[in-house]
Amino acid sequence: MPIEPGHERPAPRPRRARPDTPPADPDLAARALEIHRRLCPVYGCPIPYFHSLDPLSELVSSLLSHRTRNADSGRAFKALRARYPDWRQVLDADTAEIEATIAGVTWPELKAPRIQAVLRAVAERRGALDLGFLRDMTVEAARAWLEAIPGIGPKTSAAVLSFSVLRMPALPVDSHHHRVAQRLGLVGPRIDVGPAHPVLRAQLPADWSAQDLYDNHEVLMLHGQQVCHHRSPACGACVLLDLCPTGQARCASP
Numbered sequence: 001m002p003i004e005p006g007h008e009r010p011a012p013r014p015r016r017a018r019p020d021t022p023p024a025d026p027d028l029a030a031r032a033l034e035i036h037r038r039l040c041p042v043y044g045c046p047i048p049y050f051h052s053l054d055p056l057s058e059l060v061s062s063l064l065s066h067r068t069r070n071a072d073s074g075r076a077f078k079a080l081r082a083r084y085p086d087w088r089q090v091l092d093a094d095t096a097e098i099e100a101t102i103a104g105v106t107w108p109e110l111k112a113p114r115i116q117a118v119l120r121a122v123a124e125r126r127g128a129l130d131l132g133f134l135r136d137m138t139v140e141a142a143r144a145w146l147e148a149i150p151g152i153g154p155k156t157s158a159a160v161l162s163f164s165v166l167r168m169p170a171l172p173v174d175s176h177h178h179r180v181a182q183r184l185g186l187v188g189p190r191i192d193v194g195p196a197h198p199v200l201r202a203q204l205p206a207d208w209s210a211q212d213l214y215d216n217h218e219v220l221m222l223h224g225q226q227v228c229h230h231r232s233p234a235c236g237a238c239v240l241l242d243l244c245p246t247g248q249a250r251c252a253s254p
């Protein structure tokens with residue numbers, strides 16, 4: 001039965017309890033700020049937003065981008081939009097057809113049904129395929145609403161709020177950002193990308209704007225792509241070397 005907009009079904013229970021945001025260690029918070037201060041001039045803050053999509057489109061884009069090169073997920077997103085100009089058409093389409101349309105991304109056979117399931121969940125809970133209502137919620141409430149949908153984790157919820165036209169102050173953490181933060185000692189070696197979100201957010205000032213948090217994510221991601229490479233980080237060329245336990249250990253080893 002269709003649901004009238006504004007008459008929302010109760011959110012399903014989150015799959016697991018959201019960890020409370022831990023209080024930031026003052027030393028780590030100071031280090032996080034100094035890292036931001038040094039990287040911003042290197043990568044040119046404020047960094048222009050790379051997307052101006054509505055939040056539902058950003059959600060689909062984010063689901064496509066998981067473990068996929070930006071160029072490939074961007075092509076798949078354009079192909080999806082060209083074939084189905086309305087997200088309702090994606091919801092109603094044959095799943096195999098969607099899979100063929102997004103064939104350039106990693107795991108299209110998983111992403112096609114997941115995108116449809118997520119769109120269905122939004123439609124069922126809101127009575128409309130529209131996430132604009134999130135702008136009236138706090139970041140925490142908006143993230144919890146999104147993460148109650150199976151298939152949406154902390155990175156995707158933060159991306160929807162930060163990268164879309166909502167421009168809300170949420171901190172996304174991708175694999176580059178996470179790797180650099182671990183090497184710099186901002187998060188422990190056993191803390192995975194998902195749980196790293198609240199830890200890294202808590203180290204930054206609570207009153208930072210959406211642009212500040214976006215810049216923080218972007219500079220750490222860009223540093224991971226351009227200097228702190230996965231296999232062989234260029235510690236000798238890194239402006240963070242004196243702050244970085246990993247870089248200092250690498251320099252000290254023969």
Ligand code: SF4
Pocket residue numbers: 180183184227228229233234235236238239240241244245246247248
């Ligand atoms: S010093 Fe090395 S390990 Fe540390 S952030 Fe820089 S490149 Fe990465």
